[in-house]
Amino acid sequence: MNSTFFFEKGVVMKKQFDERNLTMVMDFYELTMANGYFKDEDKERKVAFDVFYRKNPDNAGYAIFAGLEQIIEYIENLHFDEDDIEYLRGQGLFGEEFLAYLADFKFRGDIYSFPEGTIMYPNEPVITVVAPLLDAQLVETAILLQVNHQSLIATKTRRIVRSAKGRAVSDFGARRAHNMDAAVYGARAAYIGGAVGTATVLAGQMFNIPISGTMAHSWVMFYRDEFEAFKHYAENYPDATVLLVDTYDVVKSGIPNAIRCAKEVLEPMGKRLKGIRLDSGDLAYLSKKVRKMLDDAGLTDCKIVVSNSLDEWTIMSILEQGGCIDSFGVGERLITAKSDPVFGAVYKIAAVEENGVFQPRIKISENVEKITNPGLKKVYRIYDENKKAIADLIAGADEVVDLSKPYRYVDPVKPWKNRYFENCTAVELQQLVVKNGKRVMDRVSIDEIKKYVQDQLTDNIWEEEQRFENPHNHYLDMSPAYYDMKMSLLHKLTD
Amino acid sequence: MNSTFFFEKGVVMKKQFDERNLTMVMDFYELTMANGYFKDEDKERKVAFDVFYRKNPDNAGYAIFAGLEQIIEYIENLHFDEDDIEYLRGQGLFGEEFLAYLADFKFRGDIYSFPEGTIMYPNEPVITVVAPLLDAQLVETAILLQVNHQSLIATKTRRIVRSAKGRAVSDFGARRAHNMDAAVYGARAAYIGGAVGTATVLAGQMFNIPISGTMAHSWVMFYRDEFEAFKHYAENYPDATVLLVDTYDVVKSGIPNAIRCAKEVLEPMGKRLKGIRLDSGDLAYLSKKVRKMLDDAGLTDCKIVVSNSLDEWTIMSILEQGGCIDSFGVGERLITAKSDPVFGAVYKIAAVEENGVFQPRIKISENVEKITNPGLKKVYRIYDENKKAIADLIAGADEVVDLSKPYRYVDPVKPWKNRYFENCTAVELQQLVVKNGKRVMDRVSIDEIKKYVQDQLTDNIWEEEQRFENPHNHYLDMSPAYYDMKMSLLHKLTD
Structure with missing residues (x-):
């Protein structure tokens, strides 16, 4: 895990x-x-x-x-x-x-x-x-x-986990689940099927499943600019800073601001930037580009998390294209078993x-x-x-x-x-x-x-x-x- | 309705x-x-x-x-x-x-x-x-x-209701729903979307939705023969006898036994056979054949209910082929909105x-x-x-x-x-x-x-x-x- x-x-x-x-x-x-x-x-x-x-x-x-x-x-x-x-x-x-x-x-x-x-x-x-x-x-x-x-959900999740070839898969599906129980028992089944955890708090509470979560676009949009939003998050969670970088423009704005946050906010505290998350766009292309930008900035330990309508087929395709991804957040297609x-x-x-x-x-x-x-x-x-x-x-x-x-x-x-x-x-x-x-x-x-x-x-x-x-x-x-x-x-x- | x-x-x-x-x-x-x-x-x-x-x-x-x-x-x-x-x-x-x-x-x-x-x-x-x-x-x-x-479910149900062109559509989906809430709130949404009722008892109880239900194959299989099973049901529910006729062979056994039940059990009580249900096979072909058999026996008022993996496309196809159907029980493809x-x-x-x-x-x-x-x-x-x-x-x-x-x-x-x-x-x-x-x-x-x-x-x-x-x-x-x-x-x- x-x-x-x-x-x-x-x-x-x-x-x-x-x-x-x-x-x-x-x-x-x-x-x-x-x-x-x-x-x-x-x-x-x-x-x-x-x-x-x-x-x-x-x-x-x-x-x-x-x-x-x-x-x-x-x-x-x-x-x-x-x-x-x-x-x-x-x-x-x-x-x-x-x-x-x-x-x-x-x-x-x-x-x-x-x-x-x-x-x-x-x-x-x-x-x-x-x-x-x-x-x-x-x-x-x-x-x-x-x-x-x-x-259904355990079996579907296993397919997604298999496609990720050892990388972490987490359930992010609650909002697209077929009502409350589908989110909660779906998270349970996903964990049984091989997900490393869920974003659904009640599932964590009921079944002792690891829960995860960082920020939505609303966090970035609330503040006057992206760097201010990142800084504010890093100051709150210096040990667990994962920044969502696609609210405006990943390459021109998101990643430069994330790197600046790592250098100006986290490093003075002796902390490292844990990860960045991509939630839109061409994930294969962007993840490679982002990996290089992070590495060039000395952030080789910064993980890349991706989400956005993933399933076993998109994950296989992204990895075949050499996508540089450490962790997949999988939502609607897992929690509804969309393909079947x-x-x-x-x-x-x-x-x-x-x-x-x-x-x-x-x-x-x-x-x-x-x-x-x-x-x-x-x-x-x-x-x-x-x-x-x-x-x-x-x-x-x-x-x-x-x-x-x-x-x-x-x-x-x-x-x-x-x-x-x-x-x-x-x-x-x-x-x-x-x-x-x-x-x-x-x-x-x-x-x-x-x-x-x-x-x-x-x-x-x-x-x-x-x-x-x-x-x-x-x-x-x-x-x-x-x-x-x-x-x-x-x-x-x-x- | x-x-x-x-x-x-x-x-x-x-x-x-x-x-x-x-x-x-x-x-x-x-x-x-x-x-x-x-x-x-x-x-x-x-x-x-x-x-x-x-x-x-x-x-x-x-x-x-x-x-x-x-x-x-x-x-x-x-x-x-x-x-x-x-x-x-x-x-x-x-x-x-x-x-x-x-x-x-x-x-x-x-x-x-x-x-x-x-x-x-x-x-x-x-x-x-x-x-x-x-x-x-x-x-x-x-x-x-x-x-x-x-x-999702209200919208999907409306499509199915539209395809049925005025015939009744009921939600039969609980067993394939994505857990308890999906069955119950799905039934609510299906009713809003135009279903006439549901088979899910709790949904009826919570939302005042009409509930319906007659028999499963297990009823027919429990008794030593099909006629005995039909007779037993008709004696219990003379005003609401709907017989499931496809446990063994619709044309050779199910319909003849249903007609015999109408004549020998219900008519002496002054009752009519309300309906028969088909749950497998070629529903377009069988419904026409069954309609003729029922009509020939004087059971022109006996309704034909069908179920079995229906959705808007199968219903349209059945009706285009002249299927003689009064009511559709729609399960898995409604309650999961399978197509999307x-x-x-x-x-x-x-x-x-x-x-x-x-x-x-x-x-x-x-x-x-x-x-x-x-x-x-x-x-x-x-x-x-x-x-x-x-x-x-x-x-x-x-x-x-x-x-x-x-x-x-x-x-x-x-x-x-x-x-x-x-x-x-x-x-x-x-x-x-x-x-x-x-x-x-x-x-x-x-x-x-x-x-x-x-x-x-x-x-x-x-x-x-x-x-x-x-x-x-x-x-x-x-x-x-x-x-x-x-x-x-x-x-x-x-x-």
């Missing part, structure tokens, strides 16, 4: 933003269905719902799973307040018995999930909710919304309890890729001898997957081939995180999640899956027994 | 979601600047900041201004809690005097704004904040975030008080379109005799704009031309909404805002500005005195 532009943090007080009751953030059909289930006493039958997605954003080779911590907080806090019940009563659709049931409602299910920060791929169950039908139905919208948003702003995780029923046994359910579709993976199952990540993740594997929940000897699997795209994992290890990806509605997973710090992302991408994930152009598609294989079960269900339904 | 799919609402309890303290949702530089201003006693000097944007999303001819109500709530509730101060102290940058000042901080300024729902155009000041420098600086991020998000998810309103200093007089400030840029409009000013909408808005006009705050006789104005794109408004009327667009930090504008109901949008587009805004392809660019003219002032400032700064 390039900490140059971040201030040291002292005591941090966690702000419990998440104590909001978010129960009513749900699609109304969750309630019309719940009421229907309730009337038939179907509500107590257990079901399993899988959360999965079908396509990586930006046609990438993978995505980053984020948002789990907020899902657990939501689940634990789930309850209908008196005014919620009153509002629902006013809809004129629900009986008093159902409303009384909701008033006492607590989520009673179990939730299995990938650890937050896991590299994930299409069509595998990232989260599985096993709960009485009514409970499982009610949490659909909020779980999807949280996974979709945070995974929809993350499409879905919540599909996979199994229904009948007389104490879970029976698989499958959703057929005209589009083959929309057919779901039925039943209770486990997902394994398969590693080769070099710890590279060569595939993920779906098997039935009760199957034993023993990789101590060659293990035959089915590639569902080419099921006729006989294939084996040899000299591999398997790690089960889902863990029990909520049991009977209560958190059983320890809280994981955001820095651990961030490190987990970084470690996987460094140690386990093929470079071929990480490149932007035509990335390798990770294999999602099946155990022979699981594949046969799915095929027989399909035959039964379509015969 | 097509109310077929909306349930009647009774008592509505407003949920005060906005009682959250959102003060810390700001970029950190607002605080580093505020601290700098504070130390020099500059904090009491008044300034004027303008909120404006430079480009309509989707290269459209206009945008819809939304989010004002939330801005006023934010301003009135602005305060730093004890743990906020503690967090800021921990940053190690701020003195105790400044922190004590923040602990007692209340916003002391005035805010002028277009009425919410006003059709707006690039480069005109939609909101102007006139306040002591420190106060004006601190509210930048939250104001921009709110305007940007809600205006960044609304770029900015907050620029326009004037600074010096010895009791506001002196104009201008921001120069290499890009001519990025040069700001300086000074305290008024914005007028100019209407011709037919009440069509032919231009907007910027004049100095102290100027008298008298249109009772021909009025000479300057088109800044062609300033050499002598042009006059004749037989026109002018309406000032900004109104005082906050005075000394307190709301002075009456609350406006969301239905009034929605109607105001609709009325402007019907009565005042040229069709040529509303079309999608190459819309007419609304003129933003200037009074001669204002134009001269701007030019002389530019000369002074660039000579």
